[in-house]
Structure formats: C-alpha cells, structure tokens
Amino acid sequence: DAKTTQPPSMDCAEGRAANLPCNHSTISGNEYVYWYRQIHSQGPQYIIHGLKNNETNEMASLIITEDRKSSTLILPHATLRDTAVYYCIVSDVQGAQKLVFGQGTRLTINP
Amino acid sequence: GAGVSQSPRYKVAKRGQDVALRCDPISGHVSLFWYQQALGQGPEFLTYFQNEAQLDKSGLPSDRFFAERPEGSVSTLKIQRTQQEDSAVYLCASSPGLRDSYEQYFGPGTRLTVT
Numbered sequence: 394d395a396k397t398t399q400p401p402s403m404d405c406a407e408g409r410a411a412n413l414p415c416n417h418s419t420i421s422g423n424e425y426v427y428w429y430r431q432i433h434s435q436g437p438q439y440i441i442h443g444l445k446n447n448e449t450n451e452m453a454s455l456i457i458t459e460d461r462k463s464s465t466l467i468l469p470h471a472t473l474r475d476t477a478v479y480y481c482i483v484s485d486v487q488g489a490q491k492l493v494f495g496q497g498t499r500l501t502i503n504p
Numbered sequence: 505g506a507g508v509s510q511s512p513r514y515k516v517a518k519r520g521q522d523v524a525l526r527c528d529p530i531s532g533h534v535s536l537f538w539y540q541q542a543l544g545q546g547p548e549f550l551t552y553f554q555n556e557a558q559l560d561k562s563g564l565p566s567d568r569f570f571a572e573r574p575e576g577s578v579s580t581l582k583i584q585r586t587q588q589e590d591s592a593v594y595l596c597a598s599s600p601g602l603r604d605s606y607e608q609y610f611g612p613g614t615r616l617t618v619t
Contacts, residue, residue, distance in 0.1 A: 425606070427606075434612075435610075435612055435613075436508070436595050436597070436610030436611050436612050436613055437547065437595070437597075437608075437610045438610065439606075439607040439608065439609075442606050478546075480546060491537060491549040491552055491560065491563075492537075492539075492547070492549065492597075492608060493549065494539075494546030494547045494548070495546055496545070496546055497546055
C-alpha cells in the first residue's frame with residue numbers, strides 16, 4: 394500500500410472550513426483514497442473515499458489532484474465535535490482490505 | 505441498527521495472564537478485522553477474517569496472539585502470557601465484504617492494560 398504524509402496537527406476556528414492535506418505521491422492507478430477520523434476514546438469512523446474524481450457527502454468533500462499525488466479533505470463548516478485525529482489512507486480494494494493507518498492529523502476546532 | 509460492539513471495554517491483566525477479547529460485528533457482515541492501537545499511534549492491522557476463514561494474520565505480533573471466528577460472526581482475540589508491551593487498545597471492525605462496500609465499521613475498542 395502507498396504511504397501517505399499528513400501534517401501532525403492543525404487548528405481551525407469553529408464555523409470556518411477546515412482543509413486537511415494529504416500527500417500520496419506513490420499512489421498507484423487502482424488505489425483509492427480514504428479518509429477516516431477518530432474522536433477521542435472512540436473507534437475510527439469512515440468519512441469519505443475517492444479514486445479520481447472529487448467527491449462530496451453529508452460529512453465532507455474530497456478534492457483529489459489530477460495527478461492523484463495529493464488530496465484535501467474539506468469540512469465546510471467545522472464544529473467543536475469535529476475535533477479528532479484524521480487519517481488519510483490509500484488502499485487498492487474496497488472495504489474488504491486491511492487499512493494501513495499513519496499518524497494522522499490532529500485537528501482542533503477552537504471556539 | 506446496532507453497530508460493532510466489543511467486550512470488555514477495559515481489561516487489566518497481570519503480566520503472564522491470558523486474556524480474551526470479544527467482538528460482535530454488525531449482523532451479516534462477512535469481513536472482520538482486528539487492529540491494535542498503541543498510545544498516541546494510529547491503529548495497526550492484526551488479522552482479517554472472511555466469514556470463518558482467517559485469510560490474513562500477517563499482523564499478529566507473536567505466536568502468543570490468536571484469533572478465531574468459528575461460526576463466521578462473533579470473533580475472539582486471545583493473548584496468552586500477556587506482556588507489558590501488549591498494553592494497547594484493540595479495535596475490531598467489520599465490513600459487508602461486498603465488491604461495492606467501501607466502509608469499515610469500527611467498534612469502540614477494548615483498552616488492555618498489562619501490569
């Protein structure tokens with residue numbers, strides 16, 4: 394599985410958009426980009442995934458660059474409950490494959 | 505509906521004791537995963553089941569770790585002769601296992617402390 398690089402921590406003001414970057418320069422053509430988050434003392438929670446195109450759901454938007462070497466997770470209107478560690482993961486198959494987590498980005502939403 | 509549940513939520517074991525951690529996946533989910541999460545680190549894969557078959561156990565750190573899922577639903581992770589380095593949160597996740605299923609659903613984890 395391709396390796397990902399994320400900043401260790403970020404801060405964002407409540408109500409503003411939080412933009413979390415991820416580099417995955419060694420991603421291969423059949424690998425998806427997944428984002429999970431882990432709120433303190435809970436298990437990870439799936440947020441969104443994509444292959445080539447930008448994706449949006451009720452939680453977030455995922456912007457993948459044209460060369461697929463990096464992506465950005467966007468939380469459009471961050472709330473205090475979005476404070477968590479966010480993991481960017483690449484995986485070449487759907488949900489039946491193991492996830493390789495890195496260190497993630499600790500996002501703190503400030504009031 | 506009910507999510508993935510794990511029990512116990514907390515376990516304290518003395519070094520050398522055996523422990524058993526239980527995972528109840530979402531009903532009907534074919535795939536089941538175990539992960540280990542050390543303090544301050546991301547989860548690390550331990551093992552994977554498809555129904556009752558253990559298809560990947562490459563992440564189990566030693567032969568003291570054993571996992572089973574005999575009827576293809578509930579799974580148990582057993583650690584024999586626990587050591588202090590086994591202290592971690594053990595996470596279980598399940599997935600429908602279908603071709604178009606992308607999401608793994610995680611339980612709350614079992615926090616194991618070995619003293």
